[in-house]
Amino acid sequence: MRLTLLFLDTDNDYFQIYVKQEGNELYFSDDGYTINSLEIAGFTMTPNRRKQLSSILGQYGVQLQKKELTLKAPTNQFAPKKHAFVQCLLHVSDMYMTSRTKAGSFFLEDIQYFFQKNEIYCMENVQFTGKSGFSHNYDFAIQRSKSKPERLCLAINNPTKTAMGNAIFAWGDTKPSRRNDSQLIVFLNDSNNVGKGIEEGFQSYDVSPIRWSERLKPENISLLTA
The missing domain is CATH 3.40.1350.10 (Trna Endonuclease; Chain: A, domain 1)
Incomplete structure (x- = not known):
């Protein structure tokens, strides 16, 4: 299932996430879009930035698999986990703005x-x-x-x-x-x-x-x- 969110990314496009259910578990994914968008915008994932990224992901329980951001959750926690996943994507995307203010x-x-x-x-x-x-x-x-x-x-x-x-x-x-x-x-x-x-x-x-x-x-x- 694909969900379009009322939040804009660095390209002023709406965020989209993907949700898949397997039994009693949900899998949220951004299909690699967030990290790829940062890189296309010229954002280089240096060691310090990688450390910053890890800190953001840890706050929301989100995993990074290659360039894909994912979150696993029980089906009865769809609403709070979707919110957490979206907040995580927004914070990761904001790393681009941080790079401009601390350019x-x-x-x-x-x-x-x-x-x-x-x-x-x-x-x-x-x-x-x-x-x-x-x-x-x-x-x-x-x-x-x-x-x-x-x-x-x-x-x-x-x-x-x-x-x-x-x-x-x-x-x-x-x-x-x-x-x-x-x-x-x-x-x-x-x-x-x-x-x-x-x-x-x-x-x-x-x-x-x-x-x-x-x-x-x-x-x-x-x-x-x-």
């Missing part, structure tokens, strides 16, 4: 996961003192190798002209204290809008912008690896 920290987490998966070895959250005497923080520093220079990286979750200006100022102040061939790479979260002229602005200062959606392009992987 800065989650964007960093996505980059860390991407680095680990592609064996890009780096130091995290490094600080350098610039020519002005001010200290500037960089999210990642990739050590120089025989063929590549030192590369500092910044994650820019909201790629606006203000964010670009701040990054360029920090780099202009930092660069004189680093090796002449040191480079700055900025990751632009293009799930948010990338402001007009942002990439060109960075390039005019010899800064390499990488759109997050294009991180797997061979030229970007080459830029990051030793």
Whole structure:
């Protein structure tokens, strides 16, 4: 049996759940829709997010089987268990909204996961003192190798002209204290809008912008690896 619920998901579609009865037991399922919708929306299931998901499922007694959310219940508890299952789906779907409100920290987490998966070895959250005497923080520093220079990286979750200006100022102040061939790479979260002229602005200062959606392009992987 398929039930359509009066709740909207991240795509503004109505939630649907499936209920099957076997003897005196009911089986609720979302047929994998909730997790798949998150992934289609660009949500990466990192270890911290998986821990958050497990906590939500534990509150409602819901199980995760591959990507399918399921709940088993006695037939005489249909109403309360259906309510619990629906509340669980809503909370899991809200993880997408949480990722947007806490996007800065989650964007960093996505980059860390991407680095680990592609064996890009780096130091995290490094600080350098610039020519002005001010200290500037960089999210990642990739050590120089025989063929590549030192590369500092910044994650820019909201790629606006203000964010670009701040990054360029920090780099202009930092660069004189680093090796002449040191480079700055900025990751632009293009799930948010990338402001007009942002990439060109960075390039005019010899800064390499990488759109997050294009991180797997061979030229970007080459830029990051030793």
